[in-house]
Amino acid sequence: MTELTIVVPAYNESSVLDAFHARALAVLDTLGMDGRLLYVDDGSRDNTWELIRGYCADPRVTGLCLSRNFGKEAALTAGLDAVTEGAAVVIDADLQDPPELIPALVEQWRAGYDVVYATRSARAGESRLKRFTAAAFYRTMERLSNTPLPRDTGDFRLLSRRALDALATLRERQRFMKGLFAWIGFRQTAIRYQRDPRFAGDTKWNYWRLTQLAIEGITSFSSAPLRLATWIGVAAAAVSFVYGTWVFTKALIWGDPVRGYPTLMVVILFLGGVQLLALGVIGEYLGRNYTETKQRPLYFVQERVDGDR
Known part of the structure; x- marks a missing residue:
């Protein structure tokens, strides 16, 4: 029985995927439990899927290829839907969130928490404007939403089996995953870390897409x-x-x-x-x-x- 699945959404991440895969497998080897990697290719236009297929020579790796680019929120949902046993860790492939933090998430899960989220104490490699707008967004959501959202927290987190089962019942089409993770409740705790600069490649989140995500979050969780x-x-x-x-x-x-x-x-x-x-x-x-x-x-x-x- 798989105890932990690391879910990795990827869109045009061929420049960083090899480095991420090596570090993620090294972390799996240290956990002392039955774990696997689950990649979700969100309709990439480069050779991301070819790389993922190659990784699947390892029996601990599974790859999902979506029929087109549905967006990160849908890709996350696809990955979490495919986790039928044990807990799951959600992490991006760009190595801004270090896979080496996963054992700390697992430790809190074993202590009885259902959701263990990673909160950024610093954001290396990002402009002052982006840090300011990100901080403003989280504080705005904190004031507007009836569901408390943790500050400076992205998708990087661990979800227990019952948290995954609860999340699977939420099938709304306009998805703001950070809000859904908080909305399900259960016992939640935070681990603070310093976010690294992007390892390679270009970010897919320009200011237009970030603005759209902010509007999505506000309208999904506040009137x-x-x-x-x-x-x-x-x-x-x-x-x-x-x-x-x-x-x-x-x-x-x-x-x-x-x-x-x-x-x-x-x-x-x-x-x-x-x-x-x-x-x-x-x-x-x-x-x-x-x-x-x-x-x-x-x-x-x-x-x-x-x-x-």
């Missing part, structure tokens, strides 16, 4: 933007009423003509912007509901290679 749009509308209506009353009173008492075409245009443009903002927020939530109602599968597996087969 605060809807309430904010409501309160902005109430505040704008109140200000408009007070200002209109003042203009009417001034004209009635002092006989001032109603002037101010520029002011009128500013007010119209401001209210129009508020309305479009509110419609945009509503559209984000409505679009997610539309996606959920179609009930499409989260992913398709094109090929699976187990061990030396």
Whole structure:
């Protein structure tokens, strides 16, 4: 029986995969338990899948190739769905999260924790802007979400068998895995570490994709933007009423003509912007509901290679 599976989503990671594989196998050898590596190729366009197929000559390695690029959240789901025995560790292949930390995660799991997540105390190799935006995102989620999300924590973590079983029941199409990991609850604890620079290759997460992920997280685990749009509308209506009353009173008492075409245009443009903002927020939530109602599968597996087969 497999006690621990290391799940590794990979997309165009051929430049770093050999180094990661060697370090991950070395860690497996030190754990003193029946473990395996499970790679999920998320529709890579380089030779990532060919490398994974080669690794499967080792009976401890399994490879899944998705039919196209479904995104990291779906690739993670595919990998965790394939773990039918024991616990699982989720880790990226870029070696920013060191595989050598896995024994520390296992130690806390053996101490009785169901979810052991790795929290970054430092982020080497990243710009100040990226560190600032990442910190701002986690603190924003902390304030907006009803589900407490650990700060400065990515996907690198260990999940027990019952945590995996609970996660498997959550089949929503708009997936923000960091939030789902926290939402299932159970006993959770953190291990702090210093994140390394990327070993090789280029990051797949530009600022546009990170912004999309942030919007996904906020709209998946908070209705605060809807309430904010409501309160902005109430505040704008109140200000408009007070200002209109003042203009009417001034004209009635002092006989001032109603002037101010520029002011009128500013007010119209401001209210129009508020309305479009509110419609945009509503559209984000409505679009997610539309996606959920179609009930499409989260992913398709094109090929699976187990061990030396």
